[in-house]
Amino acid sequence: MNINYLVSSISRQTAKPREPHNLFKDTSKMDSPTSDASLKEQLKSRFVGKTLDQVPTPSVILDLAKLETNCNGMLEATEKLGLLWRAHIKTHKTTELTRLQVGNDKSTPVNIVVSTIIEAENILPLLKEYQSKGRKVNVLFSFPLFPSAASRLADLSAQLGPDSISLMIDHSDQLVSAATIAHTTGAYPPLVFIKIDGGYHRAGVQPSPSFATGESTQGDSSHPSEVLIDAVLEAEKQNKCVLHGVYIHAGHSYGTRTDWAALGYLAQEFQICLDFAEAIRKRSPGHKLVLSVGATPTATTIQHPSIISSGDNNNGDSSVQKLKAFITAQSKRENPFSLEVHAGVYSTLDLQQLATHARDSSLLKADDIAISVLAEIASLYPSRGKNSTTEALINAGCLALGREPVTDKGSIPGVDYSGWGFLMPWGGNLTSNPTPGPDFPRVHPGWQVGKVSQEHGILVWDGKPEDEIPLQYGQRVRIWPNHSCIAGACFDWYLIVDSRSKGREDEVVDVWPRWRGW
Numbered sequence: 401m402n403i404n405y406l407v408s409s410i411s412r413q414t415a416k417p418r419e420p421h422n423l424f425k426d427t428s429k430m431d432s433p434t435s436d437a438s439l440k441e442q443l444k445s446r447f448v449g450k451t452l453d454q455v456p457t458p459s460v461i462l463d464l465a466k467l468e469t470n471c472n473g474m475l476e477a478t479e480k481l482g483l484l485w486r487a488h489i490k491t492h493k494t495t496e497l498t499r500l501q502v503g504n505d506k507s508t509p510v511n512i513v514v515s516t517i518i519e520a521e522n523i524l525p526l527l528k529e530y531q532s533k534g535r536k537v538n539v540l541f542s543f544p545l546f547p548s549a550a551s552r553l554a555d556l557s558a559q560l561g562p563d564s565i566s567l568m569i570d571h572s573d574q575l576v577s578a579a580t581i582a583h584t585t586g587a588y589p590p591l592v593f594i595k596i597d598g599g600y601h602r603a604g605v606q607p608s609p610s611f612a613t614g615e616s617t618q619g620d621s622s623h624p625s626e627v628l629i630d631a632v633l634e635a636e637k638q639n640k641c642v643l644h645g646v647y648i649h650a651g652h653s654y655g656t657r658t659d660w661a662a663l664g665y666l667a668q669e670f671q672i673c674l675d676f677a678e679a680i681r682k683r684s685p686g687h688k689l690v691l692s693v694g695a696t697p698t699a700t701t702i703q704h705p706s707i708i709s710s711g712d713n714n715n716g717d718s719s720v721q722k723l724k725a726f727i728t729a730q731s732k733r734e735n736p737f738s739l740e741v742h743a744g745v746y747s748t749l750d751l752q753q754l755a756t757h758a759r760d761s762s763l764l765k766a767d768d769i770a771i772s773v774l775a776e777i778a779s780l781y782p783s784r785g786k787n788s789t790t791e792a793l794i795n796a797g798c799l800a801l802g803r804e805p806v807t808d809k810g811s812i813p814g815v816d817y818s819g820w821g822f823l824m825p826w827g828g829n830l831t832s833n834p835t836p837g838p839d840f841p842r843v844h845p846g847w848q849v850g851k852v853s854q855e856h857g858i859l860v861w862d863g864k865p866e867d868e869i870p871l872q873y874g875q876r877v878r879i880w881p882n883h884s885c886i887a888g889a890c891f892d893w894y895l896i897v898d899s900r901s902k903g904r905e906d907e908v909v910d911v912w913p914r915w916r917g918w
Contacts, residue, residue, distance in 0.1 A: 436522075436913055443893055443911035452774055452897070452906040453876060458796040459774045460891045461878065462497075462748065464898040464909065466770035470747050471500040473703055473763075478741055479508075480708045481727060486540065486692060488744025490515040491885045493915040494894065495526050501747055502530075509536040513742055515543055517552045522915045527560060540566040540647075544595060544603055550580040558586035566644060570595040570605045571624075572631035579640040591644035592632060593692060598672050600651040611675040629680055643680070645690030645740070646673045653697040654756055657809050657841075660704060662697035662758040663719035669693035670726055670739070677737055692740040697758035699743035704759070750884040751822060755806045755841040766836045772824055772878040773800050773887060774895075775857065777871055785860050791850075792859040792871050794879075796821075798852040801879065802886030806841055817841035820857070821849035821879040829869055830877065847871075849879060888914060 447455060478485040487501035489512055502510045510530045514520045520539045527537040537560060541553060545567050557565045567578055567590045582589040597604030608623040635641050653665040673691035681687055693699075702708070706720045730736045745753060748771040749764075758764060775796035785791040801821045810816035817840065825833045834846035847869065850860030859877075861868045881887035888894070896910040 440911060440913055443913065447895060447908045447911050450908050452878075452895075452908070455774070455895060455908065457774050457776045457876065458800040459895050460800075460888050461772045461774055462492075462894045462896050462912070463770045463772075464896050465900045466749075466768060467497060467500055467747060470749060470768065470770060471497075471503075474501075474700070474741075474743065474746060475503045475505075477703045477708050479505075481702060482731065482739075483702070483727075484509075484511065484690065484692075484738055484740035486511040486513055486694075486740055486742040487747075488513040488515075488542070488742055489519055489523065490542075491744045491748055492888060492894070492912075493519055493522075494912045495523065496910070496912045497747060498523060498526060506533055506535055509538065511538045511540070511740070513540045513542045513744065516918045517541065517549055517556075518915055518917045520556055521552070524556065524559060527564075531560070536563075538564055538566055538591070540568065540593065542568050542647075544568050544570045545574040545577050547577050547580075550577045551584070553590070554581040554584035554587040557581060557588050557590065558584070562588045563591060563642075564588070566591040566593055567641070568593055568595045568603075568647065569632065570597075570603055570628070572628050575631055575635045575640065578635065579638075582640045589639055589641050592636075592641045593645050593647040593690075594628060594632060594643070594676070596646055596648045596672060596676055598648045598650055598669055600649060602649075602651060604648070607672060607676050608679070611679045614675075614678065625676070626679070629683060633680075633684055643684075643687065643689070645692055645738070646676045646680075647692040647742075648673055648694075649742075650693075650695045650698050653695050653758070654752060655807055655809055656697060656756045656758060659757045659760040660701060660717070660719070662756060663701040663704065663717075663723065665695075666693065666698035666701050667719055667722050667726065669698060670723070674726075674737070686735055688735075688738070690738045690740050692742055694742040696743045696746040696749075696753055697756045699741045700746050700758050700764075702741060703763055745884055748884040750887070751817070751836070751841075751880055751882045752804070752806050754836060755817070761838050766822075766840075766880065769880050771884040771887065772826075772880055773821065774876060774878055775800070777859070777873055777875045777877065780871060780873060785850075786862075787865045789861040789865050789868050790871065794849070794857040794859055794877065795855065796849075796857045796879065797855045799854055799890045800887070801849060801852060801857065801881050802883050802889070803852060804883040804886050806882050810842060815842065817844035817848070819844075819848035819850055819860070819882075820852045821881050823847040823849075823859070824878040824880055826878045827876055830871075830875075833869055834863070847877075889916070892916065 489498050569592050595604040597606045605625045608625045632643050636643050648669045650665045650669050653662045656662045677689045749769045775794040777792050779793040781791040808816050823833050825831050845863040849857045851858040894912045895908050899905045
């Protein structure tokens with residue numbers, strides 16, 4: 401629903417919708433976002449207390465109970481292992497879920513990752529709140545630095561103070577823009593993470609082969625990674641930045657399909673970062689560095705029971721043994737590297753994450769997915785589907801669900817799940833819709849979104865025709881999306897329900913405005 405429509409329709413209230421970000425606005429003079437607060441109150445007055453049968457469709461829904469469970473799992477695991485934690489907020493782009501991700505332990509720093517500057521600008525009041533309570537804050541802009549970002553990041557630096565802004569650098573030319581931030585009046589030299597390409601090939605500098613053998617020394621190569629290290633250290637000497645650490649994102653771990661296989665990717669991430677950091681220390685002995693690793697599949701594997709337990713039981717898993725040994729070895733070094741884990745979509749989960757089997761079914765199952773898209777059946781097409789099954793039209797297409805697939809990794813192409821969303825077992829007769837189980841995505845019976853266009857989604861039945869669950873015109877459905885970051889992108893707010901409220905699981909208890917833009 402459009403904000404302008406909402407404002408005009410709420411009982412003659414006159415509050416204005418949020419203003420779009422002005423690229424020339426001086427964020428150093430930003431006040432608390434009273435317009436956002438006003439919008440939230442308007443949204444609550446309209447929706448809180450209503451059920452999911454009474455709200456407009458399509459709407460995007462978050463389950464508070466599941467969000468808290470997912471967020472607490474990461475906070476507890478990193479605490480037990482003595483790891484630093486950095487929460488990525490790009491998935492949801494809300495203040496409220498950021499609070500859950502960073503927790504309320506005043507002794508821990510608030511380290512977050514953003515993928516757009518608008519996220520950092522909107523989370524600014526919350527970060528100031530945490531600073532007022534004595535918590536250190538740091539925002540990492542995770543996109544490799546581009547020139548037009550510098551002025552806005554400098555404004556944020558001036559607002560938050562020293563060591564509050566981190567940058568992602570994967571090419572020496574970007575250091576010119578980093579210097580712009582450092583030289584802006586009121587701002588401070590930014591912290592810098594060198595972004596490493598660990599095999600995903602989206603962004604990052606590829607490590608020199610010599611790093612893995614320990615042969616790297618200053619000036620011995622023209623390899624881009626060594627050129628970059630030298631350039632960052634030189635910029636640091638000139639007070640243009642502070643080399644804070646190395647960062648890696650194992651996006652290719654989304655392709656795992658067996659329980660705990662992502663643990664192997666996590667071990668690789670740590671080793672690649674360690675080799676890179678050792679190459680830095682050969683040039684700058686004793687340099688303090690953070691090794692930041694993660695993607696939701698790899699980061700969440702630290703919840704493995706044998707990893708977070710205090711005993712020596714590895715259940716014969718060499719990946720578990722290797723990771724525990726790595727963490728222990730770093731803690732015993734005379735000048736250890738700090739180990740940090742980062743992740744974002746773990747908070748909501750989605751079908752892509754379910755398909756990875758990054759954890760076993762005791763810790764990762766369909767019922768843990770906290771996000772769903774509420775839609776209505778607008779038409780029915782009997783016998784149009786496979787084996788003369790029914791197809792149904794819903795008012796949620798790719799603008800509501802996204803158009804990112806669950807990558808087909810099956811041994812026989814076309815057998816694994818290839819839809820655009822899966823119906824939750826929710827509402828009337830659909831409570832019996834099959835739930836994706838331990839064999840997902842290879843096995844995927846039930847109602848799912850088989851085709852999408854801009855506003856249209858087509859429900860298809862996968863399974864025996866005689867097992868088809870009947871659908872009705874006007875029936876409401878909730879859909880688990882493939883990728884929650886994309887599914888939320890076209891919505892201005894999330895409707896919040898709480899499945900712990902027995903008998904009131906479908907009642908809206910809160911509304912969270914969502915930031916949009918760059």
